[in-house]
Amino acid sequence: MKMRPGTQTGFLLCGKEWGEGETLEVRSPWDQGLIGKVTVATRADAREAVSHAVASMRRTRALPRWKRREILEDIAASLIEQKDRFAKLIVAEAGKPLRLARNEVDRAVLTFKTAAEEAARLGGETIPLDLTEGNEGRWGLMQRFPIGPILAITPFNFPLNLVAHKAAPAIAAGCPILIKPSPQTPFTALALGEVILKAGWPEEALAVLPLANADTAWLAEKEDRIKLVSFTGSAKVGWELKTHSGRKRVVLELGGNAALIIHSDYKELDNAAERTAHAAFGYAGQSCISVQRVFVDKSIFQTFIWKLVECAGKLVSGDPANEATEVGPLIRASEAERVESWIKEAVAGGARLIAGGERDGSLIAPAILTGTKSGMKLRDEEVFGPVVMVEPYVDFEQALAEVNHSRFGLQAGLLTRDAGRILTAYRELEVGALIVGDTPAWRLDPMPYGGVKDSGLGREGVRSAIEEMTEPRMLVMAGLS
Numbered sequence: 001m002k003m004r005p006g007t008q009t010g011f012l013l014c015g016k017e018w019g020e021g022e023t024l025e026v027r028s029p030w031d032q033g034l035i036g037k038v039t040v041a042t043r044a045d046a047r048e049a050v051s052h053a054v055a056s057m058r059r060t061r062a063l064p065r066w067k068r069r070e071i072l073e074d075i076a077a078s079l080i081e082q083k084d085r086f087a088k089l090i091v092a093e094a095g096k097p098l099r100l101a102r103n104e105v106d107r108a109v110l111t112f113k114t115a116a117e118e119a120a121r122l123g124g125e126t127i128p129l130d131l132t133e134g135n136e137g138r139w140g141l142m143q144r145f146p147i148g149p150i151l152a153i154t155p156f157n158f159p160l161n162l163v164a165h166k167a168a169p170a171i172a173a174g175c176p177i178l179i180k181p182s183p184q185t186p187f188t189a190l191a192l193g194e195v196i197l198k199a200g201w202p203e204e205a206l207a208v209l210p211l212a213n214a215d216t217a218w219l220a221e222k223e224d225r226i227k228l229v230s231f232t233g234s235a236k237v238g239w240e241l242k243t244h245s246g247r248k249r250v251v252l253e254l255g256g257n258a259a260l261i262i263h264s265d266y267k268e269l270d271n272a273a274e275r276t277a278h279a280a281f282g283y284a285g286q287s288c289i290s291v292q293r294v295f296v297d298k299s300i301f302q303t304f305i306w307k308l309v310e311c312a313g314k315l316v317s318g319d320p321a322n323e324a325t326e327v328g329p330l331i332r333a334s335e336a337e338r339v340e341s342w343i344k345e346a347v348a349g350g351a352r353l354i355a356g357g358e359r360d361g362s363l364i365a366p367a368i369l370t371g372t373k374s375g376m377k378l379r380d381e382e383v384f385g386p387v388v389m390v391e392p393y394v395d396f397e398q399a400l401a402e403v404n405h406s407r408f409g410l411q412a413g414l415l416t417r418d419a420g421r422i423l424t425a426y427r428e429l430e431v432g433a434l435i436v437g438d439t440p441a442w443r444l445d446p447m448p449y450g451g452v453k454d455s456g457l458g459r460e461g462v463r464s465a466i467e468e469m470t471e472p473r474m475l476v477m478a479g480l481s
Contacts, residue, residue: 015203029095148227159185256410
């Protein structure tokens with residue numbers, strides 16, 4: 001797939017690019033320039049993709065571990081070789097600053113390399129069964145087998161690495177996969193699909209299908225030959241899919257309202273402010289673990305908040321294609337308008353806007369507020385924009401309660417030197433992961449990743465995803481000598 005401005009590209013099915021039918025325009029979040037047009041797959045195309053996936057199961061299941069590992073290693077090598085190409089695609093489609101786009105390619109490389117290692121380690125266990133009289137000579141073997149075709153629904157904000165987090169474990173497990181990318185970022189997923197096929201993955205076992213929302217819902221809910229739906233996106237859509245997915249397995253990686261606690265015994269406030277600024281405002285806050293709420297010990301609150309204002313003021317906003325840019329545009333102008341309205345609503349309700357918040361088209365200046373209260377959208381919902389609320393606390397237990405006072409529970413951060421407080425927070429906080437010594441925006445791709453409450457169901461991270469995509473099967477042997 002060679003991208004030029006205005007290019008029309010087809011969807012990927014059975015190793016071929018299909019270009020007939022309704023098209024979708026993809027425009028730059030930065031200047032609204034036309035990036036290209038992509039053919040929208042139909043329900044009939046989706047049904048055909050499932051049929052091919054089912055037919056390919058015998059082949060993918062039989063692929064030896066060395067071959068799966070080789071395919072995954074070749075994909076990683078191709079991404080390294082084509083790093084500049086993929087980074088530019090991510091900048092164009094997602095409006096992600098160039099340095100962060102390059103980092104995303106590096107993360108995708110690690111995801112595929114980790115999957116290659118896990119493919120080699122995917123084993124089982126021998127289970128003793130001669131535990132009662134009469135069962136002498138009987139033994140058992142348990143191994144994991146691929147569950148079947150997988151539907152992967154991915155968002156715009158990590159158009160390469162979040163697709164990799166579904167495709168890489170599927171390949172390691174031996175599962176055919178249908179990828180439905182975000183309508184804002186289909187070209188990165190299509191380019192990755194080509195790389196996967198070139199590495200040797202069976203053509204029938206991969207489809208990249210830009211689909212209408214109604215047809216995606218039909219595929220997830222009505223197509224019983226799909227065995228697992230892996231969805232990353234909004235809580236509303238994810239839980240609705242779960243409700244209607246019947247007997248299918250469902251993995252949901254949904255939204256967040258990530259909180260950071262900074263206790264008074266943490267003395268490196270310059271470092272804390274700098275990390276918080278990048279974690280809250282980088283890529284315009286368009287990450288589900290972007291720092292949204294910061295609770296600071298009252299004794300250091302004023303010092304910290306002004307250090308944060310200083311750090312935020314140094315961040316470069318603007319054209320994501322520029323090397324220096326750290327805060328780019330939101331994905332759509334309507335999203336910037338929404339964030340602006342939420343800021344105004346909070347201020348009208350009594351919150352103080354300490355810095356930023358101005359809108360210029362799709363750009364929002366990094367916004368820092370305090371004096372927010374429950375009931376404000378900025379406090380209760382996922383902002384998904386360059387906004388952070390900083391509030392003081394007197395008692396550590398109060399801070400923990402404030403973090404838990406959310407319908408989300410993805411990750412939280414804690415800056416303290418006290419082991420007792422760390423263990424208390426680990427026990428009490430209702431989150432999928434507690435990051436000590438850093439912000440909740442920290443993530444290493446091989447680790448188990450996911451949340452509780454409205455933040456999702458199940459875990460991503462390559463090894464965890466492989467377990468979701470496989471099922472254990474027993475073999476019981478008797479009478480052999």
